[in-house]
Every structure is written in structure tokens, then in C-alpha cells.
Amino acid sequence: SQTIHQWPATLVQPVGSPLSLECTVEGTSNPNLYWYRQAAGRGLQLLFYSVGIGQISSEVPQNLSASRPQDRQFILSSKKLLLSDSGFYLCAWRQRKDSPLHFGNGTRLTVT
Amino acid sequence: SQQGEEDPQALSIQEGENATMNCSYKTSINNLQWYRQNSGRGLVHLILIRSNEREKHSGRLRVTLDTSKKSSSLLITASRAADTASYFCATGDKPDKLIFGTGTRLQVFP
Numbered sequence: 001s002q003t004i005h006q007w008p009a010t011l012v013q014p015v016g017s018p019l020s021l022e023c024t025v026e027g028t029s030n031p032n033l034y035w036y037r038q039a040a041g042r043g044l045q046l047l048f049y050s051v052g053i054g055q056i057s058s059e060v061p062q063n064l065s066a067s068r069p070q071d072r073q074f075i076l077s078s079k080k081l082l083l084s085d086s087g088f089y090l091c092a093w094r095q096r097k098d099s100p101l102h103f104g105n106g107t108r109l110t111v112t
Numbered sequence: 113s114q115q116g117e118e119d120p121q122a123l124s125i126q127e128g129e130n131a132t133m134n135c136s137y138k139t140s141i142n143n144l145q146w147y148r149q150n151s152g153r154g155l156v157h158l159i160l161i162r163s164n165e166r167e168k169h170s171g172r173l174r175v176t177l178d179t180s181k182k183s184s185s186l187l188i189t190a191s192r193a194a195d196t197a198s199y200f201c202a203t204g205d206k207p208d209k210l211i212f213g214t215g216t217r218l219q220v221f222p
Contacts, residue, residue, distance in 0.1 A: 032208055043200065043214040044155075051208050059209075090154055097207040098143055103154030 002027035006091045006104030013111055019064075019078040021107050023091030026072065031093040033074040034101065035066055038088040050074060086111045118201060118216040126221050131188040133216040135201030136181075144177055144184050145210070149198045158186075158199075193222045 006023045036044040046059045048066035056066050067075045092101040119134045143162045147155040161168045161177045168175045174187040198215045
């Protein structure tokens with residue numbers, strides 16, 4: 001069966017520090033991968049999605065970036081965090097463009 | 113950009129009552145999906161309805177889709193305290209994208 005791993009679960013980082021969040025999927029190949037951010041009590045904002053290795057689509061211009069170095073690995077990064085980067089980051093995957101998304105448990109990031 | 117918007121933003125009901133949530137979207141779609149999120153957790157897929165379907169059932173869930181009005185509704189019948197969660201609709205204006213609405217927070221009191 002397929003599983004998605006996302007870590008860390010919580011993270012507290014100072015303003016200006018770098019960020020690296022990792023997400024891996026097991027049990028499938030060539031998945032579509034997604035990064036979402038959720039502010040407290042709000043909906044999900046699509047940040048990046050990828051349909052293949054090295055293929056990244058960015059939805060929101062900001063100081064975040066994403067990479068997909070391997071088929072089932074999706075990384076969210078920042079060189080310098082801002083206070084506004086605080087939030088709940090969710091990674092998700094799906095096999096086909098019209099199939100359901102499967103989410104990880106999320107990373108709660110607090111930038112201080 | 114927000115593709116879907118749920119209504120109401122919050123809903124409080126007693127156990128046993130039905131809960132109805134609505135979703136409106138902006139562009140043409142291939143399908144619309146509903147998800148549930150327990151507090152502090154990832155989202156869980158509930159049901160997918162395709163653009164050529166008008167109604168779909170899954171257990172206590174009933175989803176309708178009206179493409180002429182660009183709207184969908186999620187009905188949870190005979191609600192339980194365990195149904196307390198946030199519910200989101202999701203659609204995509206491009207094949208590989210999936211954009212979520214603002215969500216409805218449902219509180220079911222025992």
C-alpha cells in the first residue's frame with residue numbers, strides 16, 4: 001500500500017534562517033506531488049506542484065522554492081524565513097490528475 | 113487564487129441532525145472533490161463527483177453537483193460527534209492543479 005511521510009511534525013525557526021521540509025511517498029511511482037500551506041483557521045493555499053522529476057509549477061510568488069530530486073521525494077525550501085511563512089505545511093500526492101489527493105500529517109512551522 | 117468557497121463558514125448542530133455544506137467555484141471543472149480535516153491533521157478524501165454526475169452517495173454522505181450554477185453541496189445525514197471537523201471542497205482550473213475552498217467548520221454536539 002502507498003504511504004506518505006512528511007517531517008518534521010513541528011518546527012520553530014528564527015526569522016532569516018533557512019528551511020527544508022521533506023516529503024516522500026512509498027508504494028507508487030511517478031506520482032503528482034503537492035505542497036500546500038494553511039494559515040490558522042483558514043483554507044489551503046497551493047504553493048507548488050510537480051508532475052515529474054525536476055518539473056515544478058509555482059503558484060504563489062514568495063521566498064519559498066520546491067525541488068523534486070527523485071521520483072517520490074518533494075522538498076520545500078527557503079533561504080531566509082519571514083514571519084509570514086509561519087503556518088501548517090501539507091504535502092500530498094496523487095496518481096492521476098483526476099484522482100483523490102492523499103495527504104501527509106503536516107508540518108507546523110512557527111517563525112519567531 | 114481561491115477556486116472554491118464553502119458556505120457556511122461554521123455550522124453547529126446536535127447529534128442526529130443533518131449537516132449541509134455548500135461549495136461554489138469559478139471555472140469549468142472535470143470533477144469536484146470533498147475532503148475532511150480533523151484539527152491539526154492532514155486532509156482525508158471523502159468523495160469525488162465528476163462533471164457529468166449530478167449526485168453521488170457514500171455511506172451517510174450525499175454530494176450533489178450543479179455545473180450550471182457552479183456549485184456543489186455535501187450532506188451528512190444523522191451526524192455524530194465524530195463528524196466534528198472542517199470540510200473542504202476542491203477543484204482545479206488546470207488538469208494537474210487542485211485548489212481548495214475556505215472550508216466549513218462543523219461542530220456536532222452530543
